[in-house]
Each structure stands twice: as structure tokens, then as C-alpha cells.
Amino acid sequence: MERLKGRRALVTGAASGIGRASALRLASEGAAVFCADIAAQGAAQTAKEIEAAGGVAACGSVDVSDFASCQSIVAAAVEALDGLDTLCNIAGILRPGHTTEIDMGVWDQTVAINLSGTFYMCRAALPTLLEGGGAIVNMASAAALQGVPYNAAYCASKAGVVGLTQSLAAEYARRGVRVNCICPGGVQTPMTAKGLPVENMDPALMARIVPLMPRVAQPEEIAALVAYLASDESGYMTGTAVKIDGGQVA
Ligand SMILES: NC(=O)c1ccc[n+]([C@@H]2O[C@H](COP(=O)([O-])OP(=O)(O)OC[C@H]3O[C@@H](n4cnc5c(N)ncnc54)[C@H](O)[C@@H]3O)[C@@H](O)[C@H]2O)c1
Secondary structure: OOOOOOOEEEEEOOOOHHHHHHHHHHHHOOOEEEEEEOOHHHHHHHHHHHHHOOOOEEEEEOOOOOHHHHHHHHHHHHHHHOOOOEEEEOOOOOOOOOHHHOOHHHHHHHHHHHHHHHHHHHHHHHHHHHHHOEEEEEEOOHHHOOOOOOOHHHHHHHHHHHHHHHHHHHHHHHHOEEEEEEEEOOEOOHHHOOOOOOOOOOHHHHHHHOOOOOOOEOHHHHHHHHHHHHOHHHOOOOOOEEEEOOOOOO
């Protein structure tokens, strides 16, 4: 498939899980991909895999919670790829805990990376995306649409990503930039490898986040949706929050 031939994509969170799978998928469909992550080695590894498969890749380190860092990585991507038309904001963290025990630092960091980080990357990349049109794909979560216990900061940050996506879509639809977000349920990645490590959880409260399908998703299944939303096949979609959750959210 060469749906993304000629596209130049910047992917955050590209060292691991969904971001890594998305970078590989975009490249396999013909895009040149800049792999960015706070874990520089992991991003480099993903870029190396893309090149080994015959694709075009570059990489760099970014802390999405720092606007100056976002500006630098966008500049680096524009230089390495000779422009930019696709931005996939996939970096994120999950720090669950009982709300009454949660440290304010956990709230601040979760919002800084998941929500401010997504905004900072959009803010840094939009001037370039507006030059020739493009697509932004943000990673929200089913947790944005459904209260998940022990995850107040995460749910709030991801609901913010949905609102941010809708606002940017409204502002830039007529100028050729589409903005969509994805709401996955459980996905098998390092983020979820240990389950939700919260002591004294009430399992009854977790019953509402069980999917209809008796399994979690693989990162490649989410990456396929990232590639679709980045491509012209989704050309009439903007401002959407697409659930991909095995039927978790009613
Ligand atoms: N795994 C799931 O079940 C699931 C479900 C819904 C949504 N999501 C979302 O999907 C995205 C990817 O999650 P994943 O499951 O692949 O997790 P992951 O932990 O495997 O990957 C997250 C990546 O983000 C990077 N990152 C963290 N902080 C960063 C920062 N400040 N700057 C730049 N990069 C940073 C990490 O280094 C890591 O490579 C996240 O936004 C997550 O919230 C995951």
C-alpha cells in the first residue's frame, strides 16, 4: 500500500507501543517518518527498523511537556524531511492511583505531557502544516469518554485532548488541516503491561471498563487507524474522536 507516498510525518512516542507501531505503519505505507520520543535510543531504534525495511526515517529526542523542546523537534523534522504535513501526537503517560492519595506532581505531570504536550506540538507544527495542508492525529483514550476509576488526571487530560482536537478542527478545516483523535480501550503495550498497579482497588468499580471482545488490542490495530486518519482516505473526517475499544464504551 502506498497511501502515504510523499508524506512527511512527525510521530511522538515513537520509541514504544502505539507510537512505535504507528511510525512503522506510516513508513510501510510510503511516508518519510521522523521518530521523536523522550527516550532517544528507542526512537533511534524505531527509525533504524524503518530504514532496514527500506523506508525513510530520521529521529530525535523531545520532551513534549516543554514547548521549546517541541519547537526544536518540529524544526528538526522539517529540516530532515524537507517539510512536514502529518503530525501524530502519541506520547503519553498513565499514573493511576486513589484520588485522595495522589500527589499533585502526578496530576501536573500527567496534564503537562498528555494535554499540554499535545497542544505544544500542534502549536509548534501548525504554521508549517498550514503552508501546504495536512493532518493531525492525536491520541486520546476511551478514558476520555468514560470515567475510569483511579485515573482522574489521565481521564481529564485525555478529555482535554478531545476538546483540543475539536477546537483545532473547527479553526483550520477551511485552511486544509484536518485534526482527529483516537480513543483506544486497552492496548497491549509497556504502558499497560503491569495492569493498573493500584493498591486496594475495588474490582467492582473496574467492571464498567471491560470490552465486549474478550481481549485487548494490539498496537498495530491502533496504528492502522492512525494511518487511515493521516491519509486522504479519511479526507472528509475532521474533529472526530474515533473509538477503537472492542466495544468498551457504550
Ligand atoms: N496502552 C493503552 O491501553 C492505551 C489506551 C488508550 C490510550 N493510550 C495512549 O496511547 C499513547 C501511547 O501509549 P502506549 O500504550 O504506546 O505507551 P508506551 O508507554 O508504550 O509509550 C509511550 C511513549 O511516550 C513516551 N513519552 C513519555 N513521556 C514523554 C515526554 N514527556 N515527551 C516525549 N515522549 C514521552 C515514552 O518514552 C514512550 O515511548 C499514550 O498517549 C496513551 O495514553 C494507550
